[in-house]
Amino acid sequence: MSTELPPSSIPLFPTVAKYREWRQKAFEENKSVGFVATMGALHEGHLSLVRRSLAQNDLTVLSIFVNPAQFAPHEDLATYPRTLPGDLALLEALAMYPGGITQDVRAQTGTFVEVKGFGHQMEGASRPTFFRGVATVVTKLFNAVQPTRAYFGQKDIQQAVLLRRLAQDLLLSHPEPRNVVIVPTARDPHTSLALSSRNAYLAPYERENVAPALYAALCAAEAAWGAGKPKADCVGCARAVVAAKEEEVGGAVEIRFDYIEMNDPETFDVVPDRVTRREWEQEDAERPVILSGAMWVGKTRLIDNIVLGDKSRLGIVD
Structure with a gap:
């Protein structure tokens, strides 16, 4: 991150060293620190x-870093919204990265973190390189920020659950696994569309009339x-809704599913086609399952999910 930062009443830390001076004082004063990791282009979901x-928490830290390692070479890194002055203005109203991180996995050097066996579903x-990039940079952030608690949105449910597992597997103390908090998805109050920085790519008609179909x-x-x-x-019912929307728009907007699926939150294994809720919960009442999907609306890829059953077991806190 450039050290030429815009004016702000919020303390800004362009280097790890500067931040650690501040964090040490918080340790000495026995103050808790909450942490929100973002890629900027803040919206109401981040603000929640x-x-x-x-x-x-006594203190709150927010990071802004557009992470190249979680974008595949064909994805939208170059055009991803970068709105730091506006982001700071939003926060007032209420880089800490060495080299080696590039979009091209073959060109990446240094130490990376993988959550083996859980990132391919x-x-x-x-997005086969996505979770390697997320796990690496969030581990760096946890080590730099040393938060008491960290907050992630349910919209990115697989990412959030994997980060809780990462904190557990690496025996992190800041944050402890139970303090990786997942907050329910923030939605547009009129359309129920999950709030996302990428919604800025949607044309007004796409945002209001097509994207909510997911x-x-x-x-x-x-x-x-x-x-x-x-x-x-159940999956067929979901696909029928999108098919009806495709017929309604009549080709004015390209709509296509990437996937719609139900997965076990413990393993991310796909729920077998013939399984019913009664069978799923036969030995464990309110056993959770992740119902998730991704869909293209024009050139914009949207994701969303619903947790069926007891979502508190996944660390989701209303």
Whole structure:
């Protein structure tokens, strides 16, 4: 990050060394520190995490870093929104990275972190280098920030669950696994569209009339699961919602599913097609399952999810 930072009433730390001076003082004063990791282009979803941290901690730290290692070479790193002055203004109203991190995995050097066996399903099937990049940079952030608690949004549910596992597997003390908090997805109050920085890519018609079909599809699958239908039928109900939207727009906007699936949150294994909710919960009432999907609306890829069953077991806190 450049050291030429915009004016702000919020303390800004362009280097790890500067931040650690501040963090040491917080340790000495026995103050808790909440942490929100972002790639900037802040929206209400990010701010909901900041508010949660402000309410639960003496101090709150927010990082802004557009992480090249979680973008595949064909993805939108160059055009990803970078809005630091506006981000600081939003925060007022309420870089800490060495070389080696590039988009090209073959050119990456140095130490990287992988969560083996859990990153190839769901989002990992479409973005095979994504979780390696996330796990590496978040580990760096945890080591630099040393937060008492860290906050992540449910919209990126697989990422959030994997980071709780990372904290557990690496025996982190800052934060401890139980203090990696997952906050429910922030949604547009009118359309229920999950808030995301990439929503800025959507044209107004796409955002208001097409993109909400993903969440509507997940809700249809949720209703079918609750009614006792097998997993395959639940997924079929979701696909039918999107197919109806495709017919409605009549080719004016390209719509296509990347995936729609139900997964075990412990292993991320796919729930078998013939399994019903009754069978899934036979030995464990309210056993959770992740119902998630990704969909392209024009040139914009959207993701969303619903946790069926007891979401508190995943660390999701209302």
